[in-house]
Structure formats: structure tokens, C-alpha cells
Amino acid sequence: MASTDLGTGAPVAAAELTAMRRALALALRGPASDPNPRVGCVLLGPDGEVRGEGWHRGAGTPHAEVAALADAAARGLPTEGATAVVTLEPCNHTGRTGPCSEALIAAGVARVVVSVDDPNPVASGGVERLRSAGVDVQTGVLTAEGRAVLGAWLPSVERGRPFVTLKIAMSLDGRIAAADGSSRWITSEVSRHHAHDLRAEVDAIAVGTGTALVDDPSLTARNAAGELHGHQPLRVVVGHRDVPADARLRGPGGELVHLRTHDPAQVLAELHARDVRHVLVEGGPTLAAAFVRAGLVDELHAYVAPVLLGSGPSAMADLGVVSIGDAVRLTTRSVIPLGPDVLVVATIDPPSPTEEP
Structure with a gap:
């Protein structure tokens, strides 16, 4: 399978790039006006097949990663060993919802591919938490596109x-x-x-x-x-x-x-x-x-x-x-x-x- 090395972590597979573009499109379904960012997530199986999708629907609702995990469960598909392709670094704090980093670890996700690092000091740290749990993490994938989807939220933070x-x-x-x-x-x-x-x-x-x-x-x-x-x-x-x-x-x-x-x-x-x-x-x-x-x-x-x-x-x-x-x-x-x-x-x-x- 063709791959590209875009940053830390294992090289990015073609299926992961396709999934990131899909995740960016999913993110745009979220509200343009919201205290929280627009985020999309796609879960891939070992062969690059889609196991779940999700996006953040607004403050107080499940984050994109949790929504994708729920979608996989609704499809009856396992998340153990899956790859989570997500447009923004998974959060590492408890607000209205729990930390997405912990949810991914608990679901047995083996790899996470991230477009944009989270600049919010309250929510950041997800990449470090995932790596400390043995999850392979690739960052900096389609970053320009990821920043564009985040719009005004990113410079505001x-x-x-x-x-x-x-x-x-x-x-x-x-x-x-x-x-x-x-x-x-x-x-x-x-x-x-x-x-x-x-x-x-x-x-x-x-x-x-x-x-x-x-x-x-x-x-x-x-x-x-x-x-x-x-x-x-x-x-x-x-x-x-x-x-x-x-x-x-x-x-x-x-x-x-x-x-x-x-x-x-x-x-x-x-x-x-x-x-x-x-x-x-x-x-x-x-x-x-x-x-x-x-x-x-x-x-x-x-x-x-x-x-x-x-x-x-x-x-x-x-x-x-x-x-x-x-x-x-x-x-x-x-x-x-x-x-x-x-x-x-x-x-x-x-x-x-x-x-x-």
C-alpha cells in the first residue's frame, strides 16, 4: 500500500489520507458558530476499511472520536487494533465530556493520525497521553486543510x-x-x-x-x-x-x-x-x-x-x-x-x- 511520511509516527498510508479528507468533510457538518471546534473522525480497520465515522455536533455533545466509536459499535464492528484518523488532536481533559484520548485507549485503538495539534492548553496533551499508552501517533497530516476547517476557532484559541x-x-x-x-x-x-x-x-x-x-x-x-x-x-x-x-x-x-x-x-x-x-x-x-x-x-x-x-x-x-x-x-x-x-x-x-x- 502506498504511503507518505509526513511527520512523527509510522508513514501515512493512502487509505489514511483518504480517511483524513473524509474526516475533514465530516467536520464541516458541525456548527460554524460554537465555543468548541469543528472536528471529524474516521476509524479504519487493519485493511483500511471504514469501521466508524463521527463529527462533533456542538458544545455538550460527544466529541468526534467518541461519536466514531459509537458508530462502530452500532455497526457491530470491533475497534481493537483500529486506526483513528482525526482532524484535531484528541483532547486530554474532562469538560462536559470525558477525555477522547482515554476513550481511544479504552477502545483498543492502535494508531491515531492527526491533522492539527490542539493549541488549547486546557485540552492539549492527547498525543503524549496516547503515546504513553503505546499508541502509535502520526501528526501533521493535511495540516493546511485542517486549519482551514477549524476557521476562526483556531486563531481565537x-x-x-x-x-x-x-x-x-x-x-x-x-x-x-x-x-x-x-x-x-x-x-x-x-x-x-x-x-x-x-x-x-x-x-x-x-x-x-x-x-x-x-x-x-x-x-x-x-x-x-x-x-x-x-x-x-x-x-x-x-x-x-x-x-x-x-x-x-x-x-x-x-x-x-x-x-x-x-x-x-x-x-x-x-x-x-x-x-x-x-x-x-x-x-x-x-x-x-x-x-x-x-x-x-x-x-x-x-x-x-x-x-x-x-x-x-x-x-x-x-x-x-x-x-x-x-x-x-x-x-x-x-x-x-x-x-x-x-x-x-x-x-x-x-x-x-x-x-x-
Whole structure:
């Protein structure tokens, strides 16, 4: 059987690579918005045949490895001597569920193939525990694909704060509203549907009090028919002014959280304490600039419409840029046509190192 050596442990067999791709596809069945990661697992017999499959269905449910073991049991297939192919290092701690490392050991699994090491210090250590029990472990298999499936969860855990996506919807000349304040609608219906799908994948949406008072948004995630998605993110208002009692933010949708601060770092700390992994900052320009100045934007989604306004509020407030050398530079990751509009997905480049005199 063909094999490839991709890291520690015995070489990876072709059947294990196929199983890892299947495990990654299974992982994507899990909820995009959840404190826990999307994980998939496939159990293989000695000849590479599938004995069980599983994925994590959300916080409080069995982890992917345990689900795969249960699937094997339901099929009446043994797990003794099996290989577990899993997208994330098996956990080694007891939370709402027990350690997956111990479950695999108890099931007699002989080998474990892992895509991504778990960066969470609370849950990591599964590889060491498995090896100490005599289980052969191969790590680093299809790691890029594994990281992509984990999405915002992975950098959130690595950085100890929510992953921040800054969303801007603007005219071609960088305006978010006309001179009279009207802004519905600069972008197309196609773009708005896309933005609602993004809302349905995040844990929280944040706006400043200015946007809350002027635009009176509902900050809900809706489908094309205008119905609420099953998952509704937290609705976060940042600033000191009160949210009116009759505001749409108090209507149907996610929980309203009012954070009376102007400090983006404090906002993220409070959301992290609520197990928020991914926050979408939607505005307005003052809040957007505050997050950019603080260096706390991980990804920018700019919906750009082929519209010229010439005046009106700009998409970004003052960033303190005096000369072109001070400009905040970004790297474009993708450009997606959305009807007449385009979505530019970009990341902010790190500042250039200061040259020594």
C-alpha cells in the first residue's frame, strides 16, 4: 500500500489520507458558530476499511472520536487494533465530556493520525497521553486543510481572544451613507444576503452606540425569505450611551449585550469570557477605526458597490495617518463578485519594522 511520511509516527498510508479528507468533510457538518471546534473522525480497520465515522455536533455533545466509536459499535464492528484518523488532536481533559484520548485507549485503538495539534492548553496533551499508552501517533497530516476547517476557532484559541472580522459596506468612493444620512441600500440584495450568511456563522456582531442610535439596526441573521436563521449571534453595542427601550435591537434575535467602554481590547476580553470565538464588527466608522488602530482586526470584508456619492460619512474614521508612509496596508485574499458589487476579503499587513538610524 502506498504511503507518505509526513511527520512523527509510522508513514501515512493512502487509505489514511483518504480517511483524513473524509474526516475533514465530516467536520464541516458541525456548527460554524460554537465555543468548541469543528472536528471529524474516521476509524479504519487493519485493511483500511471504514469501521466508524463521527463529527462533533456542538458544545455538550460527544466529541468526534467518541461519536466514531459509537458508530462502530452500532455497526457491530470491533475497534481493537483500529486506526483513528482525526482532524484535531484528541483532547486530554474532562469538560462536559470525558477525555477522547482515554476513550481511544479504552477502545483498543492502535494508531491515531492527526491533522492539527490542539493549541488549547486546557485540552492539549492527547498525543503524549496516547503515546504513553503505546499508541502509535502520526501528526501533521493535511495540516493546511485542517486549519482551514477549524476557521476562526483556531486563531481565537491561539491568541486568547475572539477572531475579529471587520465588515464594511460602501460606495466605490468609500462612503457608507449619503450627505443626508440615508444608506439603504448602497449595496445590492445579493451582497446583503451574503452578509446575512456571514452573520449566521459568527458568535457576536458589534456596533457602536452611534450606529445603534442613528440606524436602529436589528443585527439579526436572516435567510433569503427574511426569516431568522436558527443561530442568532449576540448583539453587542459598544459605548456609553443608552440603547432606547424601543430599539429594534431589543426585538427578536440574539441576546443584547451592552459594553459601556470605548476600548476594543476590553470588548474582546468581555466577549472572550462569554466563549465568543468570532466577532463581526459592523460599524460605524468610529468603532471600525478604533479596532484598526488597536491592531485587533484579523480580517476585513469590504462590500463595494459601483456607486458614487461624492460626500457623506466615510467608511473609516481618523486612523492617525499623516503621510502615505503611515498608511495601513492590506493584503487582498480574495475578490468575490456579488451581483453588481464585489466583496474584497483582506488581512491587515503587520507594520514595517522601523529602520535603525
